Amino acid sequence: MAARKSTKKPNVSAEELTKYYRDMLLIRRFEEKAGQLYGMGLIGGFCHLYIGQEAVVVGLEAAAEDGDKRITSYRDHGHMLACGMDPNGVMAELTGREGGYSKGKGGSMHMFSKEKHFYGGHGIVAAQVPLGAGLAFADKYKENGRVTFTYFGDGAANQGQVYETFNMAAIWDLPVVFVIENNQYAMGTAQARSTSTPDIYTRGAAFGIPGEAVDGMDVLAVKEASERAVGHCRSGKGPYILEVKTYRYRGHSMSDPAKYRTREEVQKMRSERDPIEQVRDLLLTGKHASEEDLKAIDKEIKEVVNQSAEFARTSPEPALDELWTDIYA
Amino acid sequence: MATEILMPALSPTMEEGTLAKWLVKEGDTVNSGDILAEIETDKATMEFEAVDEGIIGKILISDGSEGVKVNTPIAVLVEEGESLDAAPAAQEEAPTAGAPAAPAAAVAAAAPKPQPEVDTSPDWPEGTEVVKTTVREALRDAMAEEMRGNENVFLMGEEVAEYEGAYKISQGLLDEFGPKRVIDTPITEHGFAGIATGAAFAGLNPIVEFMTFNFAMQAIDQIINSAAKTLYMSGGQMGAPMVFRGPNGAAARVGAQHSQDYAAWYMQIPGLKVVMPYSASDAKGLLKTAIRDANPVIFLENEILYGRSFDVPKMDDFTVPFGKARIWREGTDATIVSFGIGMHYALEAADKLAEEGISAEVIDLRTLRPMDLPTVIKSVMKTNRLVTVEEGWPQGSVGSYIASEVMQQAFDYLDAPVVTCTGKDVPMPYAANLERHALITTDEVVAAVKQVTYR
Numbered sequence: 001m002a003a004r005k006s007t008k009k010p011n012v013s014a015e016e017l018t019k020y021y022r023d024m025l026l027i028r029r030f031e032e033k034a035g036q037l038y039g040m041g042l043i044g045g046f047c048h049l050y051i052g053q054e055a056v057v058v059g060l061e062a063a064a065e066d067g068d069k070r071i072t073s074y075r076d077h078g079h080m081l082a083c084g085m086d087p088n089g090v091m092a093e094l095t096g097r098e099g100g101y102s103k104g105k106g107g108s109m110h111m112f113s114k115e116k117h118f119y120g121g122h123g124i125v126a127a128q129v130p131l132g133a134g135l136a137f138a139d140k141y142k143e144n145g146r147v148t149f150t151y152f153g154d155g156a157a158n159q160g161q162v163y164e165t166f167n168m169a170a171i172w173d174l175p176v177v178f179v180i181e182n183n184q185y186a187m188g189t190a191q192a193r194s195t196s197t198p199d200i201y202t203r204g205a206a207f208g209i210p211g212e213a214v215d216g217m218d219v220l221a222v223k224e225a226s227e228r229a230v231g232h233c234r235s236g237k238g239p240y241i242l243e244v245k246t247y248r249y250r251g252h253s254m255s256d257p258a259k260y261r262t263r264e265e266v267q268k269m270r271s272e273r274d275p276i277e278q279v280r281d282l283l284l285t286g287k288h289a290s291e292e293d294l295k296a297i298d299k300e301i302k303e304v305v306n307q308s309a310e311f312a313r314t315s316p317e318p319a320l321d322e323l324w325t326d327i328y329a
Numbered sequence: 330m331a332t333e334i335l336m337p338a339l340s341p342t343m344e345e346g347t348l349a350k351w352l353v354k355e356g357d358t359v360n361s362g363d364i365l366a367e368i369e370t371d372k373a374t375m376e377f378e379a380v381d382e383g384i385i386g387k388i389l390i391s392d393g394s395e396g397v398k399v400n401t402p403i404a405v406l407v408e409e410g411e412s413l414d415a416a417p418a419a420q421e422e423a424p425t426a427g428a429p430a431a432p433a434a435a436v437a438a439a440a441p442k443p444q445p446e447v448d449t450s451p452d453w454p455e456g457t458e459v460v461k462t463t464v465r466e467a468l469r470d471a472m473a474e475e476m477r478g479n480e481n482v483f484l485m486g487e488e489v490a491e492y493e494g495a496y497k498i499s500q501g502l503l504d505e506f507g508p509k510r511v512i513d514t515p516i517t518e519h520g521f522a523g524i525a526t527g528a529a530f531a532g533l534n535p536i537v538e539f540m541t542f543n544f545a546m547q548a549i550d551q552i553i554n555s556a557a558k559t560l561y562m563s564g565g566q567m568g569a570p571m572v573f574r575g576p577n578g579a580a581a582r583v584g585a586q587h588s589q590d591y592a593a594w595y596m597q598i599p600g601l602k603v604v605m606p607y608s609a610s611d612a613k614g615l616l617k618t619a620i621r622d623a624n625p626v627i628f629l630e631n632e633i634l635y636g637r638s639f640d641v642p643k644m645d646d647f648t649v650p651f652g653k654a655r656i657w658r659e660g661t662d663a664t665i666v667s668f669g670i671g672m673h674y675a676l677e678a679a680d681k682l683a684e685e686g687i688s689a690e691v692i693d694l695r696t697l698r699p700m701d702l703p704t705v706i707k708s709v710m711k712t713n714r715l716v717t718v719e720e721g722w723p724q725g726s727v728g729s730y731i732a733s734e735v736m737q738q739a740f741d742y743l744d745a746p747v748v749t750c751t752g753k754d755v756p757m758p759y760a761a762n763l764e765r766h767a768l769i770t771t772d773e774v775v776a777a778v779k780q781v782t783y784r
Contacts, residue, residue, distance in 0.1 A: 044341060
């Protein structure tokens with residue numbers, strides 16, 4: 001991976017490091033629980049897990065300020081947890097219950113939080129890219145200094161509307177960070193089979209948009225790059241592209257047997273590059289935390305996740321009247 | 330505490346599967362993420378991973394078992410030092426998702442029927458001064474007035490600013506409002522429709538001009554999947570208060586790709602409102618209403634009508650509400666329902682019919698969603714005969730929807746089958762004579778009214 005790596009002497013505080021550990025662990029445990037609930041039939045339809053990619057959203061969010069916006073496609077649970085949405089509300093949306101963020105009417109792929117400036121959760125690959133530029137357009141129009149994180153995958157990077165958006169974002173200097181979450185497989189198609197350029201961020205050069213690749217398994221490298229990107233956008237210089245090279249451990253969705261890659265490839269990534277283990281090592285070797293401290297965090301996260309599953313199971317199904325609400329404002 | 334490992338559902342439709350192979354045995358320690366077993370669904374063989382850590386206490390379903398129902402316990406996981414006796418007999422986590430609402434309740438939630446009341450109030454007070462205005466000017470005036478009143482309204486589209494509109498609708502707007510609010514886009518419909526929709530999510534009120542609605546097909550995913558559905562999908566948290574407008578339907582001699590009426594397409598979408606004005610006063614009053622509406626509005630104009638002049642009231646703030654049809658001409662023998670440029674044929678036909686002693690009532694729907702069916706039904710109750718007129722194609726036309734509703738709501742009042750006059754079921758030809766035949770004609774409307782009145 002040709003991505004930028006952070007030095008192993010991070011310029012972060014113990015509190016920050018612990019926060020990243022906690023936030024990434026919450027996503028992982030949450031997703032494992034979601035997988036379990038899916039297996040039990042409590043979650044229906046499509047369910048795309050974020051396991052393996054945790055450092056991307058946690059590193060990006062580390063550079064976000066209050067009021068900054070984010071938007072992504074359907075592998076969205078991690079983004080929601082990372083921006084502070086309530087795990088209960090997210091899990092209850094997955095089970096299609098009244099207590100879910102969309103009152104059970106959106107599901108895994110379509111979830112929103114106006115309060116947390118999370119603009120979805122979109123089911124059509126790459127449709128969120130112009131939408132995200134539109135959010136940034138509104139911020140520029142209102143001159144409020146806000147930045148929008150627009151996430152999309154290596155698969156979406158081959159949709160035409162991405163480049164329509166790059167062009168307009170560049171000519172209008174929109175304050176948008178395009179985050180390409182390159183997990184190397186567009187569903188079952190490896191990047192080399194679908195994409196003409198090995199580093200997708202280089203496509204921005206054609207539009208005059210600066211960008212870089214970053215090691216997406218290293219939360220500190222992601223954070224550092226994110227600060228650079230956000231600084232660029234906030235200073236009025238227009239869009240910036242971050243290609244975050246990451247890896248998903250699970251299949252594309254719950255029903256993907258993942259025959260397009262070897263078990264060894266996944267295992268190697270898990271054992272050598274795991275983003276959570278990397279921070280765990282930093283915390284322990286830097287003596288920022290003891291095994292006991294981390295165990296306590298693990299336990300606390302497990303309780304939060306179990307509580308969310310309990311809420312998602314016991315929250316009632318939406319009332320039938322809800323069928324007819326929210327069609328028109 | 331011991332926990333049961335249940336047969337997982339590994340696809341949206343899986344109800345049972347084959348436990349092909351265990352990859353762990355009793356006594357093995359497992360961590361979350363470890364592969365426990367291979368399970369065959371109807372589509373594929375999938376690996377099944379552990380969620381919790383522990384020791385495999387007992388395997389309940391052996392290798393090769395077929396037809397194992399989802400949620401059947403297949404193994405028991407125990408913690409270190411724990412005996413198998415501690416395993417619960419049955420977990421309280423039994424699934425409930427398979428038992429949703431009873432079907433009887435779904436019937437109770439059927440869509441509400443249209444209101445029987447009909448609003449017949451005039452669009453403006455009697456005695457108001459009127460000014461002859463073209464549809465083109467009326468549209469421009471509507472945008473300018475709303476932009477003056479609301480800083481968050483802006484216009485975006487191809488050639489809307491410096492060129493002042495491919496059809497000169499936005500004349501003078503750049504001068505008055507500047508390039509921040511009157512924005513030329515590149516030729517990139519899908520992209521700018523998405524950007525405008527995102528801006529609407531964030532609280533602005535975009536007016537998107539499509540040079541023609543033919544080009545909006547490039548953007549239709551953003552219009553329907555993003556603009557129309559987000560309010561619902563977000564449980565009411567955010568929507569798209571915006572207008573998509575531009576000329577729709579056939580112009581003259583521009584051939585198949587530039588001559589299509591999208592009224593029936595957009596009318597089908599819950600979450601959209603659809604407007605198709607005929608007169609200049611409606612163009613102005615309805616566009617002002619559209620810009621203020623908190624929902625995405627499809628505003629279908631017509632190039633041939635742009636230059637036509639109509640009376641427009643001289644009022645500070647003239648608006649026309651959605652969902653209120655206008656009766657242009659009262660009559661007793663048959664009802665003609667139309668909208669947009671179809672009104673031209675409907676009114677011309679009514680004049681000709683009057684010369685032959687047939688009295689036609691002519692209704693302009695003005696908005697297709699919401700649609701003022703009560704006014705149509707009330708008229709049919711009087712005339713007992715109905716003809717619909719539109720430029721679009723026959724299959725799945727606006728007229729076929731109206732015919733179906735009238736049949737369901739006023740069957741006993743009909744003295745003849747409803748006739749739906751539409752454009753011909755062909756792509757638009759270029760040749761002048763063929764194009765004339767492809768479009769709806771006044772003579773066809775006259776013939777249709779004679780058919781339903783048995784004259």
